[in-house]
Amino acid sequence: MDSTTVIKPESSLKQYFSEILERKELIYFFVWKDIKVRYKQVSLGIVWTIAQPLILMLFFIFIFHKGLSLETAGIPAALYYFSGLIIWNYFSQGVNHCTQSIVSNGTMIRKIYFPRIILSLSSVLTAAFDFIISTLLLLALVIYYSYASLLSINWVSFIISMLLAFMITALFTFSIGTVLSALNVTYRDVRYALPFLVQSFFFITPVIYDSHILKNNFLKILLDLNPLNYSIDLIRTAIQSGRILPVNDISFSSLTVLAVLFLSSIVIFNRYERSFADIV
Numbered sequence: 001m002d003s004t005t006v007i008k009p010e011s012s013l014k015q016y017f018s019e020i021l022e023r024k025e026l027i028y029f030f031v032w033k034d035i036k037v038r039y040k041q042v043s044l045g046i047v048w049t050i051a052q053p054l055i056l057m058l059f060f061i062f063i064f065h066k067g068l069s070l071e072t073a074g075i076p077a078a079l080y081y082f083s084g085l086i087i088w089n090y091f092s093q094g095v096n097h098c099t100q101s102i103v104s105n106g107t108m109i110r111k112i113y114f115p116r117i118i119l120s121l122s123s124v125l126t127a128a129f130d131f132i133i134s135t136l137l138l139l140a141l142v143i144y145y146s147y148a149s150l151l152s153i154n155w156v157s158f159i160i161s162m163l164l165a166f167m168i169t170a171l172f173t174f175s176i177g178t179v180l181s182a183l184n185v186t187y188r189d190v191r192y193a194l195p196f197l198v199q200s201f202f203f204i205t206p207v208i209y210d211s212h213i214l215k216n217n218f219l220k221i222l223l224d225l226n227p228l229n230y231s232i233d234l235i236r237t238a239i240q241s242g243r244i245l246p247v248n249d250i251s252f253s254s255l256t257v258l259a260v261l262f263l264s265s266i267v268i269f270n271r272y273e274r275s276f277a278d279i280v
Contacts, residue, residue, distance in 0.1 A: 019115050020115045020117065020118060020121075023114055023115060023118065026114055026118050026122075027118055027121055027122050027125065030118065030119065030122035030123075030126075031122045031125045031126050031129075034097075034122065034123070034126040035126060035129055038126075046133060049130045049133050049134070050133060050134070050137055052089070053082060053085045053086060053089055053134055053137070054082075054137070056081075056085055057078060057081045057082045057085060060077075060081040060085075060208055061077045061078065061081060064081075064208050064209075065077040065081075070208070070209060071210060071213075072210075073210050073212075073236060073240060074240055075236065075239050075240045076145050078141055078145070079138070079141055079142065079145060079239055080236065081207070081208065082134075082137070082138055082141060083138060083232060083235040083236055083239065084205075084206065084207035084208065084232050084236075085134075085207060086131060086134040086135060086138060087165060087169050087205075087207075087228055087231050087232050087235070088202065088205055088207050088228070089130065089131070089134065090127055090128065090130070090131040090134075090166075090169050090170075090173065091169055091172065091173050091201075091205075091228060092198050092202075093127040093130060094123065094124045094127035094128075094170075094173035094174070094177055095173055095176050095177045095180065095194075095198060096194065096198065097123040097124075097126060097127055097177070098120045098123040098124055098173070098174070098176075098177025098178060098180070098181050099177055099180040099181050099184050099190065099191065099194055100181070100184070100191065101119040101120055101122070101123045101177075101181050102116060102119060102120075102181045102182070102184065102185050102276060103181075103184055103185060103188075103191075105119055109276055115273075116269075116273050116276055117178065117266070117269055117270075117273070119181070120174060120177055120178040120181050120269070121174065123177065124170055124173050124174045124177060127173070128166070128170065131166065131169075135162060135166075138235075142158070142239065152242055153238075153239065153242060154238070154242030154243065157238045157242055157243050157244050158238040158239065158242075160238075160244055161234040161235055161237070161238035161244055161245070162234075162235060162238075164231075164234055164244075165231040165232070165234045165235050166231075168227050168228075168230060168231045168234075168255075168258065169227070169228060169231045171227075171258055171262050172227045172228060172231075172258055172261070174262070174265070175258070175261040175262045175264075175265040176261070176265075178265040178266070178268075178269050179264075179265045179268055179269065180194065181269070182268060182269045182272035182273070183272075185272065185275075185276055185279050186272070186275075186279060204219065204222040204223055204226055205223075205226060205228045205229065205232070206223065206229055206232055206233075207232070211223050211229055211233065224250045224253055224254060225253055225254055225257050226254055226257075227254045227255065227257060227258040229254060230245070230250075230251045230254045230255065233245050233251075
């Protein structure tokens with residue numbers, strides 16, 4: 001009698017993480033593949049990565065800063081808007097790519113087994129490639145304004161703040177994208193609702209306005225719970241005052257939300273993962 005071997009995800013989260021580490025070379029493979037595919041047939045290549053936030057930055061300067069006279073927390077408008085845009089672009093691109101990662105790799109999923117969450121992780125890391133390029137441009141702007149307007153920059157605080165902002169944004173992007181990628185396998189309506197959900201989230205992320213000017217209302221509560229709020233404030237505080245933004249009651253709430261979302265996303269994904277090969 002022939003015996004059949006059933007390969008399925010590990011039931012224990014500890015074993016699940018160990019399995020991901022054992023196949024870490026797959027993360028590198030997927031990231032490199034996605035980057036090559038993304039830029040292979042694009043004539044201007046990396047220029048588009050730089051142009052998009054720059055064009056939006058100029059648009060925000062002319063419309064909101066010059067036109068509507070919105071304050072920019074005492075720092076140059078270009079730095080203010082660009083620091084918010086690089087965080088927002090990383091989040092929006094990462095969530096979009098992550099949500100489609102399982103469905104778009106359906107053929108591979110049906111043929112071989114590997115921890116499917118690697119696809120989500122690689123999508124977030126692929127989006128980080130654009131974040132790194134945009135960070136270099138932000139660094140160039142900071143250097144320019146430090147000479148042009150005598151802006152005082154503590155480079156140690158700035159670098160640490162950028163790293164903290166990146167890690168917080170990456171974890172938040174991974175958490176949201178991972179849950180949506182699992183739901184997208186069963187409920188294909190997710191991909192149609194995704195643009196609306198992402199754009200709606202833009203309004204509770206302080207990209208074009210200062211979160212501190214809001215009074216105690218429902219929008220302020222949503223901002224306080226938004227980890228991207230803390231990421232953006234980290235960068236702007238480092239530019240404005242040359243210090244690392246401390247964790248207060250508000251940022252502690254957003255970091256608590258981040259931790260809960262991160263752990264919940266892994267549990268939810270692990271539960272749905274068992275049926276991916278049958279549905280996708």
